[in-house]
Amino acid sequence: MKRLTPTDRVAAIVSLLILTGAIWVATHGPQSPIPLHFDAAGQADRYGSRYELAATLAGLAGLNLLVAWMTGRQAASVADPVRRKGLQRGQWLSILIMGAVAAFIGWSSLGPAAASGVTHMGGAMAFTAFILLITGAVLGRVSPNPIIGVKTPWAYKSRLAWDRSNRLAGRLMFWLGALGLIASPFVVQPAGMIALIVGVLIAALWSVFESWRVWRADPERQPF
Incomplete structure (x- = not known):
């Protein structure tokens, strides 16, 4: 046990x-x-x-x-x-x-x-941004696992793809969170919250693409 x-x-x-x-x-x-x-x-x-x-x-x-x-x-x-x-x-x-x-x-x-x-939409935006900030600060240093991170098939087949895609996702989320925290008291709502969500979606898609790109170029990748 x-x-x-x-x-x-x-x-x-x-x-x-x-x-x-x-x-x-x-x-x-x-x-x-x-x-x-x-x-x-x-x-x-x-x-x-x-x-x-x-x-x-x-x-x-x-x-x-x-x-x-x-x-x-x-x-x-x-x-x-x-x-x-x-x-x-x-x-x-x-x-x-x-x-x-x-x-x-x-x-x-x-x-x-x-x-x-x-x-209070400003509070909701600030909370979301805070979670993104903390997640981004840690995500790039998380080892492969089935729960947290950029969990694509390519990331599981290449440690390099896992590391780079999660580092990219971490950086993007960190800066989205930082900007969101700064802007939350001033930005017009719900436009600010919507912009933050769109930013997260773009960051997620970019990170998924990065995992595929790095896996494809990794000479030590595992085949499917």
């Missing part, structure tokens, strides 16, 4: 905190319908009960444990210390993202939008 690492323990603590929040929402949350989904302008377009929100948070707690366990198990099975460290970075990144998403979902449904039905 794999021994629990500090990262495993942090994952368990984060999941426990999210689950505690879910229990609080289910027992003490608003009894009136609360906003659960918002359109591009930040207007609530679907409402639900506190139990639905609690179930969503509880699902995130379970998903966080599952992803952390899978990446941690893969890291423990790798003999190469460099690759093991890269997988552990991916484990930390998944924990951060899950925790941040859970906090944002709770804030979106129970914050100012609970009364007005309108979420």
